[in-house]
Amino acid sequence: MAEKVLMKGNEAIAEAAIMAGCRHYFGYPITPQTEIAAYMAKRMPKIGGCFLQAESEIAAINMVYGAASAGVRVMTSSSSPGISLKGEGLSYMAGSDLPALVINVQRGGPGLGGIQPSQSDYFQSTRGGGHGDYHMIILAPASVQEMASLTFKGFDLAEKYRMTAMILADGTMGQMMEPVSLEMGEINEHDKSWAVTGTKMARKHNIINSLSLIPEELEQQNFDRYARYKKVEENEVMYEEYLMDDAEICIVAFGIAARVSRNAINEARAQGIKVGMIRPITLWPFPKDALDKAADTCKAFISVELSMGQMIEDVQLATKCRRPVTLCNRAGGMIPSPEEVLQAIKEAKGGLE
Amino acid sequence: MSTMNILIAGFGGQGVLFAGKFLAYKGLLEDRQVSWLPSYGPEMRGGTANCNVILSDDPIGSPIVNKPDCLIVMNKPSLDKFVDTVVPGGMILIDSTMIDSKVERDDVTVYYVPASKLAGDAGFSTLANMILVGKLLYAMKDKGMDNVEEILKHVIPARKMDLLDINKKAIQTGYDYEA
Structure with a gap:
């Protein structure tokens, strides 16, 4: 190397x-x-x-x-x-x-x-x-x-x-x-x-x-x-899975949002919440099949974005709206903090109970 | 410590980004995971600069340092802005020539180093940043001054390599200063 x-x-x-x-x-x-x-x-x-x-x-x-x-x-x-x-x-x-x-x-x-x-x-x-x-x-x-x-x-x-x-x-x-x-x-x-x-x-x-x-x-x-x-x-679809094996909540995030989400996922896991991430590497073509498959086992999805919520529509389409998809976002040049993502994870977890 | 989140802040021109680069290369040469993120926004254009550096033994998630383990500050506005973000048990290194106020927290270790004065007295007035880096190396207690020269060779541009010795001296000055 x-x-x-x-x-x-x-x-x-x-x-x-x-x-x-x-x-x-x-x-x-x-x-x-x-x-x-x-x-x-x-x-x-x-x-x-x-x-x-x-x-x-x-x-x-x-x-x-x-x-x-x-x-x-x-x-x-x-x-x-x-x-x-x-x-x-x-x-x-x-x-x-x-x-x-x-x-x-x-x-x-x-x-x-x-x-x-x-x-x-x-x-x-x-x-x-x-x-x-x-x-x-x-x-x-x-x-x-x-x-x-x-x-x-x-x-x-x-x-x-x-x-x-x-x-x-x-x-x-x-x-x-x-x-x-x-x-x-x-x-x-x-x-x-x-x-x-x-x-x-x-x-x-x-x-x-x-x-x-x-x-x-x-x-x-x-x-x-x-x-x-x-x-x-x-x-040519490319994506990366992080801790998805037993995940009941799936974060979808790309770029810097995925980096921040990774911190939040590690913290949530430390608190016993089964959360993972699918990180699209190609946004077109979008990893539809991976998300559709994840919707078989994951009960909730969170789209983490630096926008008012754009990719979330592709997440809803890919999962055919079978599971709730929530948005965790900042806009205008702001970046969600790991704590904000963790809060979204906890809210998604709360929604399952 | 498996992960160290460092935030360096001051005015543009004080060498905040360069100090961060030194620490990032230190991590790289020690085979650790490293990230370095500068401020590039309007605040930079207004005169203040800051730099986020993470050194870790695990893959780094967010490169953004919201809660530093170590804060290095070279001006008063930066101290005021970031003092409360330092994690309990963390450390703050202060250029006490530039900042005359004291930190009121008792859950962090604070080093007051008159870095700008020390640098001026020694004849390298632009290297207060590296004096503070020297104090940080002392505080980190890991490899001391061992690989300083090798790191500097990576971060100083080839055309400025004549500045290697005074950078080394500045780091040593900070390392030896009894805060």
């Missing part, structure tokens, strides 16, 4: 992207993710890569669109308001079936909001983000190690399914330092015969485009795309 180093989550993302073969980065600064751009600005020129600070987020995502069309590994990063600006480009890229990695280190909203950690872009990201029928693969790291490993994996998944993958982190994950091993393994090669790289007069030219004026054809494209999404749902 490689030596562990201390890195900020944002830096770990940038380094892992470079290790994944990303040589094109386009971005525009915004707190709390600016370290990603700073790291890329420092490293890319030294390794023959391209770092470009665009004139806006909209420009940056369209540069990503262009680079992705040429089949190269490309990334952009931003935080909540900046991701909204990128929405149009994300939709165009989905309509053109292009792979890319987008980083969202979330901050409190709506609007310009604040700069403190948040998870309130859950709906936006898991439902596509822009207009039209589409999905992105949404990866939710809960440690600096995962900031690195999911970035590396994100590029692979994006190319494998010709989709945009997104790292949905938050300000805490971006700013904190933890030991990280940068051993990332081999880069998988994927078919790029669709890329616009010049025909050399030897083949028919490729076209990358999201405009399709014939409804029959556009419908078929949507059907084909969703057949691909189905494969993603079948093959």
